Amino acid sequence: MECQECHKRKATLHFKHIINGQEAKISLCEMCAKKKGYITYPEEGFSLNDLLSGLFQTEGLNLGSTGTAKANQPKHPQEVRCSSCGRTFTEFKKAGKFGCADCYASFGSKVEPILRRVHAGNTKHTGKIPKRAGKYIQQKQLISSHKEKLKKLIEEEEFEKAAVLRDKIRELEKANNHNKEAGGNT
C-alpha cells in the first residue's frame, strides 16, 4: 500500500481518527506521518497525557489521532528557546501556554502536532480576519477565489468571460500590493 500523502513511499503506519463523530482511516509512510504530526518522538519529550493534563481540566475530549508510534531518532540535547519572551519548549509543554506571539514561530514544527491533536486534525484558520489590518489578507483570499473561477472558465472555454476576470484579478493584485505596503498585517 502506498502512502496516502506522498504517494511515493510505502505506507507503514495506519491511523484512525475521529473528526466530528466520523471515523476516518489513513495510511502513511513514516516520514509523512511525522511531518503531518501523527507521530511524535519520545525525545521531543511529551506524552499525550502529560501534555493534556496541562492543557485541560475537562474530560471526555475528542482527540484527533489514536495512533502513536515510536521511532529511532537521534536525541536533540539543545533546548529550543523563544528569543522574544525567553520561554523554552519544555516550559511551554509544562505550562501548556505560550509566552508571546512569537513562540508559535520559535517552536516551529513542534507546535503543529499539538494543534492537530487539540483541533481534531485541523491546522488552518478559516474564520474571522481583523477588520482593519486584515484588508490585505481579505483581498488576497478574494483574489485566490477569483483565480479558481478563472481556471474553471478556461476549462469550460469561456474565454471572453475569462479575459474580463483576468483583468479584474490584475487590478485587485495591483491595489492589494499597496495595501501590503501600507502595513497590512500579513
Add this chain to the structure above:
Amino acid sequence: MTLESFINEAISPWMLEDGPDKDIVMSSRVRLARNFANKLYPTSGNKEALQEVLQFVKHSYIDQDNSGQQPLAFLPMKNLNMIEKLVLVEKHLISPHLIKHSDYAAVLLSENEQTSIMVNEEDHLRIQVYYPGLQLDKALEEAYYLDDWLEEKADYAFNETKGYLTSCPTNIGTGMRASIMMHLPALVLTKQINRLIPAINQLGLVVRGIYGEGSEARGNIFQISNQITLGKSEEDIVEDLESIVHQLVEHERMARKYIYEQSEIGLEDRVFRSYGTLKNSRIIDSKEASICISNLRLGIDLGIIENISENILNELMVLTQPGFLQHYANKALRSDERDIRRASIIRERLNLKK
C-alpha cells in the same frame, strides 16, 4: 442593604430579559481571546508588558467615543477587595484566573453587565458577551462589533494560517469559545444525560457542570461549549452548537412530559418537598440548596407552582454562592456560618412577592 436591592445586584439586568427557550436555556455566551501584536502575553509574567497593556487599554478605550455602544466602566482588579472580586466571579463577569493575577488586571464592564472585557487574563483581551436564552448568533454579532472597535486602535497578534494567536494552543484560530448554560433536570432524573454527554463529546463539544466540582453539575445546570477553535469558522461553530442545543431542548421537553405523565403525584411530591425545605430550613449547604432550587424551578416551569418568578433559579444560584453571602453579611463567613446565612436568605427571598 435591603434584600431587593441586593437581589438587583446579584442579577445582571440582561438576565431578566426574555429570550428563546428561556425555560431551559439560561444564557448564551460568546468569548473572544485577543492579543496585541508585539507585546508579551500576560502568561510571560513580564511586569512591564502587563503594565503597558493595562495603561494602553485605559487610555485608548475608556471615555473614548464608542458610539452606538454602551459605555464601559473600567475596574482595575487591585482597587477591589476580595469579596467584591468573588462576587464578579460568581456573576461570571470575570474568571477566577483574573483574581489570582490581580496586580495588573482589569475588567471593562457595560452597565447592564451583558458585556465584559477582561484585560490581562491569560490573553491581553477576553471579550465576553451574554444574551438570555438561546441567542448565540446575537452574542457573536455583538462580540464582533466590540472586536472591530478594539482593533481600530491597535494591531492584533494574527497569523494568516493560524488565525488569532493566543497564549493557549486550545484557543488558537478563532479564539472563540461559544457556550450555552442549560437547566436539564428531567434529563438528569431520567438518566438520559449519561448517554447524551458522550454523544455530544463525539461531536467536538464539551459538556460540564458550571457549579460544583469535577464532573458534577450542581442544580442540574450544564454548560456546553465548542472544543475546536481552529479550522472552523465562528459562524459554523455557532451553528453546530445551536443545532445540538436545539436537540437537547427537545429531549428535555420530552423527558419532562414523560416524567409528568408517568407520575404526576410523584413529581408534585418532589417539587413541594423541595419548596418546603427551602421555605423552612435553618441550615442548608450549597449542594442541598442547589438540588431544591432546581426542583423548584422545574415545578414553576411545569405550572405546579405559581406566583414565583421563573428567575428564581438564576437568582438563588448566584445569591447562595459564598461570595454573595459574605457580601450580603458584609463580612467574611466560615462555612458553617454560610450555611445558616444561606438558609435565611432563601427564606427571605421566598417571602418576597414574585
